[in-house]
Amino acid sequence: MEPNHPTRARGPRKVSAAEKEQAKRVSLARIGRLFTEHRGRLAVVVLIIVASSVLSMASPFLLREVIDRALPQRDTRLLVWLVLGMVAVAAVTSALGVVQTWLSTKVGQLVMHRLRTGVFTHLQRQSIGFFTRTRTGEVQSRITNDIGGMEAVVTNTATSIASNLTTAIATAVAMAALSWRLSLVSLVVLPPAIYLTRRVAGMRREITAQRQRELADLNVTIEEGLSVSGVRLSKTMGAGAALIDRFSASSERLIDLELRSELAGRWRMASMSIIFAAIPAVIYLSAGLPMTAGALSIGTLVAFTSLQAGLFRPLMGLLGVGVALTSSLALFARIFEYLDLPVEVADPARPRPLPDVRGHLRLEDVTFSYPGTEAAAVAGVTLDVPAGSSLAVVGETGSGKSTLAALIARLYDPTAGRITIDGVDLRELRLTDLASVVGVVSQETYLLHTTIRENLRYAKPDATDAELESAARAAQIHDLIAALPDGYDTVVGSRGHRFSGGEQQRIAIARTLLRNPRILILDEATSALDTETERAVQRAFDTLSEGRTTITIAHRLSTVRDADQIAVLHHGRVIEQGNHAALLTAAGSYATLAS
Incomplete structure (x- = not known):
């Protein structure tokens, strides 16, 4: 067990080679196996997502008909039906979204429950030797902070990927149906976006690992300093001020890590936002050039720019999920490290009964x-x-x-x-x-x-x-x-x-x-x-x-x-x-x- 040094403020703990190697070994396949028993619910979620994404693609086409036909021809009957169709699409997709959120959240929480109980159960099977070697605050941090930090990824990742991917594909198909030439202009930004996202994900993964280790150290300080025995020791030794300094230093390092985590790659992602925002202007420019003038109706142009704006959200969502998933591998590595601990004192494969114990x-x-x-x-x-x-x-x-x-x-x-x-x-x-x-x-x-x-x-x-x-x-x-x-x-x-x-x-x-x-x-x-x-x-x-x-x-x-x-x-x-x-x-x- 690590000795208690309340009078010395500790710096950030260095990452060991074993910890780095453990983080590299975490496979997406193993993470995916956490969801295996929920295949049925996930299938329903995917079907809802597909239905919602396909249905939402009707809105731009309805908008085109409003601009190109109903309004110029003053066809009130057609305009009413088109507007009712747009409202119906919004209502149905919203209702499907509520059901999807409920199902996906339930699956995520069940997976979180399994992870929490799995780690707690496995640690209960560990020998006394493990607990004498491991700081109590470290164990608590992995069960609470690490698994808690994975909640958003576990709850939303699968559905976010399915939702954003389906929406992006459906939007791209609809855009191609309206104008394949303008679609090429819109999609040219994808390669640099994917490259920048991979860079950002790698940065956040390392910062996440450092943050969780610092949280564990903070938990240890709380466990050592605020237990009855710890408070008694600090008061009798006059070490309260030094203990506060130690806690404050650890908390300050957390501030720096949280800022780095939030700002990691932000300027890269901000530049992508600027590029995406500039695409509509390029589309309007393309539609107004002499060689393309008159090739597109105003309704088609408005519908296309509406779809293009809708494409930005799922694409950035997919890239954001990739960043979150990659950075969360550090959390999964710490949890799997505990789940993979060998049990030193275990139940036998074929236990023998002791029906009438004499006590020899x-x-x-x-x-x-x-x-x-x-x-x-x-x-x-x-x-x-x-x-x-x-x-x-x-x-x-x-x-x-x-x-x-x-x-x-x-x-x-x-x-x-x-x-x-x-x-x-x-x-x-x-x-x-x-x-x-x-x-x-x-x-x-x-x-x-x-x-x-x-x-x-x-x-x-x-x-x-x-x-x-x-x-x-x-x-x-x-x-x-x-x-x-x-x-x-x-x-x-x-x-x-x-x-x-x-x-x-x-x-x-x-x-x-x-x-x-x-x-x-x-x-x-x-x-x-x-x-x-x-x-x-x-x-x-x-x-x-x-x-x-x-x-x-x-x-x-x-x-x-x-x-x-x-x-x-x-x-x-x-x-x-x-x-x-x-x-x-x-x-x-x-x-x-x-x-």
């Missing part, structure tokens, strides 16, 4: 090293914990005790060796099945910002109030909760900071006990409790441990004296094993720790 836990020559480190955190550990018995693991800080607990809960998989429950390797069990068998109360208490009741039900959503109260009593926290004005409906605050450390830990203990796991891991579970409360909770644990396999990890040996067996870890290895009396008699490392 065995570690066989287990070795584990954290990624990027050479030394093993746990090395060659072999332990046998019969069902219903208790094992205490002790040792100095950094000896591998918590790592061992994480391996038993399968937060990581061993580098070598295996861990079994009732003879079944943990890697052969579904993660949800394992979670129902192994309960963990760790030294790092995490409570959700909601009520006590909902925090407890996080472990068992269908738990009754009686079950909640029973678990709370067992954890020696019910009396305190009952004395609160709102009782179990009391909101615990961000990360539970409304309560003391010991109270938070007892709520967490109650939450785990509510699941009634066959194997209970207490990883420094009473470290935040005072001596009197620790004794009360320990008495509850003694009662609850009857018939349950219990692994207790502790610094204070007072909590492990009565364990059936005690293992002493040193640099990841078991150097002593036995019960309390035997280890004291041996006068080894355990006796030294106990003295």
Whole structure:
């Protein structure tokens, strides 16, 4: 995890070679596959677009008839029908546009929903190791900022391409039908327009990638600086001003990137607008030259210039969609990067059931090293914990005790060796099945910002109030909760900071006990409790441990004296094993720790 340096304003993060390569690998085919399951709706949208575009082409021809026939001949009946036809065309195309917008927006939002839930689901499957390596703000930014930035492209791109392309083709055909010579004059601008658009798209793609990385850094600053722990740290360290400077600098860089993104290629596109606007003048000039004078009727000329003006919008729309799609590839690259992450701790292809769990836990020559480190955190550990018995693991800080607990809960998989429950390797069990068998109360208490009741039900959503109260009593926290004005409906605050450390830990203990796991891991579970409360909770644990396999990890040996067996870890290895009396008699490392 990236260290927090609140006192130093960071500059813009450089783009790594891996990120550039990832962005290049994003294919339009993969983006297109996001829409595969919506083929039916998209087909309807395309049909509506085609119908609307073809129908709208009738208006210039109706206009020509008004100018060339109805008005000069003063044919009121024909004029009324032509005007009604023009109104009808506008009404029908508008109604079709509403339906098209509804369908296309729905498809886009469904694709966005699939992307959001897909990324969130895939990240939920990642191991603890991924989250220790990745900044929390970075993860949040990809789910919110990156996917949010793709919304316009995902929602409008397909329909914009179909609409603008159909309109452009229909307009070009109608223009050719009126005058093919003038059509050539109008279309001569296309080659330079396409060339300039490609240049602009490349510029915006790079700026978009930089902007999203800066947004991620801004999210990290918010996460680090405005959490309860972050605010407490900045106030006690007097780092508030430096933190504000860091946030301000990042925000200023975003201003520059947003301006560059909006202005990238604007002068190029502005020159195209000028050229398109000048074409009608060239057409009028062409129609008035001596060699072409009288070749076109006034109605045809007006209808043609009307079509030509209508051609500008879909052509620029198509070019704009190309720019937006190309620049959005940077966003798709960041999302696909997360979707392509391998799952380090995954469910087995053919999981084995554990119908009648006894809770016999065995570690066989287990070795584990954290990624990027050479030394093993746990090395060659072999332990046998019969069902219903208790094992205490002790040792100095950094000896591998918590790592061992994480391996038993399968937060990581061993580098070598295996861990079994009732003879079944943990890697052969579904993660949800394992979670129902192994309960963990760790030294790092995490409570959700909601009520006590909902925090407890996080472990068992269908738990009754009686079950909640029973678990709370067992954890020696019910009396305190009952004395609160709102009782179990009391909101615990961000990360539970409304309560003391010991109270938070007892709520967490109650939450785990509510699941009634066959194997209970207490990883420094009473470290935040005072001596009197620790004794009360320990008495509850003694009662609850009857018939349950219990692994207790502790610094204070007072909590492990009565364990059936005690293992002493040193640099990841078991150097002593036995019960309390035997280890004291041996006068080894355990006796030294106990003295």
